[in-house]
Amino acid sequence: MGSYGRTRTGFVSFCRPAFREGLGIRRSEMPEAYIYDHVRTPRGRGKPDGSLHEVTALRLAEVALRALKDRNGLDTRRVDDVILGCVDPVGEAGGDIARAAALVADYGTHVPGVQINRFCASGLDAVNFAAAQVMAGQHDMTIGGGVESMSRVGLGASGGAWPVDPAIAIKSWFMPQGVSADLIATKYGFSRADCDAYAVESQKRSAAAWAEGRFGGAVVPVRDINGITLLATDEHMRPATDMQSLGQLKASFVQMGQMGGFDAVAIDAHPDVEAVDHVHHAGNSSGIVDGAAAVLIGSREAGSAAGLKPRARIRAFANIGSDPALMLTGPVDVTRKVLARSGLSLSDIDLFEVNEAFAAVVLRFQQAFDLDPARVNVCGGAIAMGHPLGATGAMILGTVLDELERTGKERALVTLCIGAGMGTATIVERV
């Protein structure tokens, strides 16, 4: 894989595409973006009794950024941008938390920051955007990540037109995500038992991964200002979960679906469905948690100048809009897209990381591609460990990279379903 110096890259990027082709420069010869490191906080229960409830969103982001800096001995003068995903960027998380986090983590006044929001894929997209800056040759070293304090800011605190303004809510079949997840289960034939069995497996895998120390390389404890550890492991997990304990839980979206009118919306959008089967509940849906993550991205040259060894390459990424009524099937659509764009096929991918927003999301993904569950979410996922919305994408990217290294595998695809019907996917491969 060739790499180009700054001057030449700069020149090429000024050229019109036709001219570039005339020069015989192909896409693959553009600068590549490498992952040098990634860190995440543990995930705290997103409630007032959660261990991170006393920790501000800013502090969570600071912990991740500071760890990335410290453990890599990073000269932050090399960092061109910090991009953080955040889904409810209001209150303490509002007003460009990425710039505030870079400053508070002592990256220096010259390091800018930008906060982005693509709902649940924000953390992955932050990594993709950071990589894109490098691939475009405009930046050399960037950080992508995300932060969400769901216990402090609150799910949905940022409001927005989509569920509220009739002009878009009606047109886009707005439903709470749980109703959409139930619609997916109904339409594609996943029963309550199927979803519960998936959740039990998620808990098992997460517990095993923690027990084997598979997250040890990535997780940095959150400490108070005196250095006392507040949280060092994911605290949302319930390893003892079994079918029987899940069977006690009531489906969460029955009343919303029936009284709130959303079942009717689901059926209007998918008239092959007679009645929505409400199968999701707190135990087979992603947990509400607090957390932050950061991924260090850079060009080959920037990395070697900083004395860092690249761990993986961002091979390809893609975004897509999907059926807004099903809302959460975007991972299927975007996976097709990113595979087609990258010239890879399913068999080229060793591991899949599909955010466990709801059990039916992953079950549908496996069904659509006829995948062996042994290749999907091998370390468990958000059902057990939680889904700190804006940070999750960066977290699971790190998880699967660690797992590729641990198992000696080469390539993984990370994808998340997204509100309003979107999907984001990234393919990483070890170098």
Place this chain on the structure above:
Amino acid sequence: MDLTNFRFETDADGIALATWDMPGRSMNVFTNAVMDDLHAVIDAVVADPAIKGCVVTSGKDNFSGGADLTMLQGLGRAFEALRAERGEEEAMRHFFEESRKLTLLFRKLETCGKPFAAAVNGICLGGAFELALSCHHRVLSDDPKTRVGLPEIKVGLFPGAGGTQRVPRLMQTGDALQMLFKGEQIPPLMAKNMGLVHEVAPRDEIVAKAKAWILGGGSAVAPWDVPKFKAPSGKVYSPAGMITWPPANAIYRRETHDNYPAAKAILGAVYEGLQLPMDLALRVESRYFAKILRSTEAAAMIRTLFLSMGELNKGARRPKDVPPTSVKRVGVVGAGFMGAGVAYVSAQAGLDVVLVDQSVEAAEKGKAYAHKLVTDQINKGRAKTADRDALLARITTSADYAALSACDLVIEAVFEDPAVKAEVIGKVEAAIRPDAIFASNTSTLPITGLAKTSGRPENFVGIHFFSPVEKMMLVEIIKGDQTGDTALATALDFVRAIKKTPIVVNDARGFFANRCVGAYLLEGHTMLNEGIPAAMIENAGRQAGMPVGPLSLTDEVAVDLALKIVKATEAQLGAHAIDPAQKALLVRLVEGEGRLGRKNKRGFYDYPEGAPKRLWPGLQDLQATRVDPEDVDFSELKQRLLVVQALEAARTVGEGVVTDPREADVGSILGFGFAPFTGGALSYIDFMGAKAFVALAQGLEAKHGPRFAVPRTLLAMAERGGTFYGDAAARKAA
């Protein structure tokens, strides 16, 4: 001051009283002249320093029914003319300003600087209630006939003179949206509890109370014009708003399937308006109003559900030269479900009823049904025990036909068998006066045939009720070949007395409504035979605007009855008159599976105890092939279900069964719930344009067969660019 429609006087306390009392009309209504007068009243109140404030009231039994909808129709014509002359945007600008005149008038009243109070008696609806809402104080009469409300949504409009802005500033957003969506007429106490009015008082005290409020220093500033005003639900973007708005948007879709732009405009106007100060909020409301006023749905619904229905209710089809008949005593023969219902609605209308069946016990069983229905009303607080006693006292039961002797009208509702009917006709005619009218409540047997056994066919008429009688607003009156004008007039007067809407049709198999319903059911059954998933068929029916899907409706009618009708049609008209695949489907359900419909809790649906009905999973096994849902053209399913009905309606016109398009339209909506936003089965064609409809039907015919063949008369109409209503007007003029 020169006022035509108001009396204006100022009392010794300096309180003006503007009494709305339009000359030569029984009901006050908004016209341009009324608006001019009201401007003059406001100007006079403001100009005269001796006047402290003004009470607005009505000089009639009712306050007002609101705006004259024909005035609104006139606006549309003016727009078309101006568009041709000055172009789209200029015409629209003019139309916008014209369509918000009431809004600006009411806002002028509200901000004129002197307190206005409304003293409201009787009916006060639509624009009239919006006038009251713009007054600073509202006193409502406690007269039981008093009703306020904003019913515009029922004719495809919405309250566009401040209603969508003032109501959600008076109550919680969710309650306001519900009120605007439902368009119900609200009785006094409920209006007070909802916060719509400030006081409820005896009728003769409302003006005094209103004056007293002004004298007591009532404020001339509306709550929403006070700085720092907070709407009852607070800001749209707030935790409360997040609980209200997403379900409101969803419920809109659940209730309308997105077929009613006026309801969506209410959501938009309230959502946007609540985020703005009143003047701008009203401007946004007006923008939506101007848009909705020009919508096809509003035009169609105003014509059918307001104008045509009103005309039919007032006797548009009544023979003019027959003097008013007086039906005081009604005989009902056959105390089954239909007969009992007819007895009930007649007694409820204050008529004396003689209910005859083979035994007194059977007749009493029919009367017990009336007892049950009033009891239900009592339990809902809508009637008193005294009402039940009075109503039941009006129903006499008997097994003796002689009890019918004093009846002015006798309606038979016995078994649908010509021999049984003939026997009843003979017995009744032997008992009643020679001038009494005999009516048959048949749904399947031609009236002319039945009348052959009558000794006086000119006094013989068909009165076809729909089931359940107490709920269904439509009555088909069938003219046999020899039915005389007096019989027809009597039937129409009777239907008017029981407050239902009549349509008059000529005698033919299935008359009007059941033919269209039959086409709807057949199309649903055909889809099932094609392999379409049953849920999609049902959802297509509902999303097309029908109240229930075709399979569900079959269950309600009874699957075995549907099969019986198919078999009878085959026996009488031959094998070509029926669809063998439909017959096979019904035979398998009824004879193979014992699935008769809701009545035995097994039909196209299962009816589990205490749970919602679900489609019978076994339907899949009746399908020879199964189409993948992803391969179904769902919008075509919806079209098929409406087009088959519209074609059948067009055939009834072509065959002379229906002679007035108003009756087909009103009949289709009231009789079987044909997608009301279309204005009815013929308006569906007229508003689409006959040419476009014919093209659509021919495309479906090529794909799905001769059910979609276009009748000759409609082809001809499309060719000359005609409409059903245009043709009817031309016939009338000729």
